Amino acid sequence: MNKNIFSQIYGDYTQRIETGLLKTGVKLPSEHEIAEEYGTSRETVRKALHLLSQNGYIHKIRGKGSFVLDMNRMEFPISGLVSFKELSERLGRTVRTLVHETACVPCPRNVARQLQIAEQEPIWKVVRAREIEGEKVILDKDYFLASVIPELTEEIASQSIYAYLEGQLSLKIAYAKKEISVEQVSDEDKRLLDLARDTHIVVVRNYVHLEDTTLFQYTESRHRLDKFQFVDFARRVQAEE
Template sequence: MTNNIYWTLYKDYADQIETGALQPGSKLPSENELAATYQITRETVRKGLNLLAQNGYIHKVKGKGSFVLDTGRMNFPVTGLVSYKEMAERIGRKSRTIVYETECVPAGDAIAKELQTRPDRLVWKVIRSREIEGERIILDVDYLLADIVTGLTREITGDSIYQYLEQELHLKISYSKKIISVERATTMDQSYMDLGSDTHVVVVRGYVHLEDTTLFQYTESRHRLDKFQFVDFARRESNHDFGDK
């Protein structure tokens, strides 16, 4: 039973933070106080607090305690290949995909350059906005090589393209390069997103490769500034070449 109490502590405080009972910046009770409240050891308390920190609920400051973070922004992974459908399921918020365009067209000069191919090569052009809790806060514009991604339909693009690629076409998606920038909102952004008075968006450009290194997808994922924080996990590797420098 004791082994699971840290999970109870985690759930108690995660629920309070998500419901707003604990506001951003609030300080959690000390480890000693939590240990007394839950009748557990400080080591078990630390497990619960570490889980809260790992999932973006709190920030632990050495010597000062644990403080509630602003969870109003959704975490968008910088590394890793996660589809929107997978991300939406993780954040647990009401969402839907609105498909504006799914058509097969010649790549043209600009997209051919991004996909390192010929301008006359056919690509799927897919334009979708992502609505979360009633607001369109992401605009995705995707280009996929049509001779690799066959049989794409509006129904598929309204659900999950990656699920279709992996489960129906049995393609093995391997890795991607991402470039993130803040840019002035375009006319398309204004039309397909609920930007309000915002004049800029965060743009994540992605170049996605198959297992055999084929570049088959170029995407522009455009995000409302106030709704996302872009997260990464990095570990410093040991380096024994520095000596006494």
């Protein structure tokens, strides 16, 4: 339970929409009514509804009201900033993680450039293959600043690293930049994934920052072409003049 009123309202409505209690096209109560219901002010309600709108749950129309959207929310592969573990659980798929490497090593040149640190600086390197429905289709190569993460075990890598970072170490992950492109398969891809005759692979580069803006993680997530999907929700920014 969150103590903020607006996130209480947000949570209530996301739940009602996700469980189908509020169906596509249904009109929400007016902001005034919701404010009364929660015993709060209209601006606080608006904060919650704005969040729902940003995340594709509802659409607000001036003079009319707020309406539930149909966004097929069940299939959200890597949109936003969510870990593989969180996604798997949400999707309820049969997944397995194979940890190939968990080591603290001096940073190689190519990774040093991505993390914007000096070469040789100690970093944690984690290489994991993700198996979905019996096929190894994703190769995750993570690099973490050792100055931020004192310890990392294969045990943790096989579970959820993010749960460890946020739970045990109470690191605050703030934002990330993601780049998606398609590249030639590497020897490592061929060795660790079930690729058949694929020549290309989808590469998702992820640059993750903490609350204090330090870039502490660089991840290369390599997806087999046929298993890659990305879904995005975007609102149009009205042109200004």
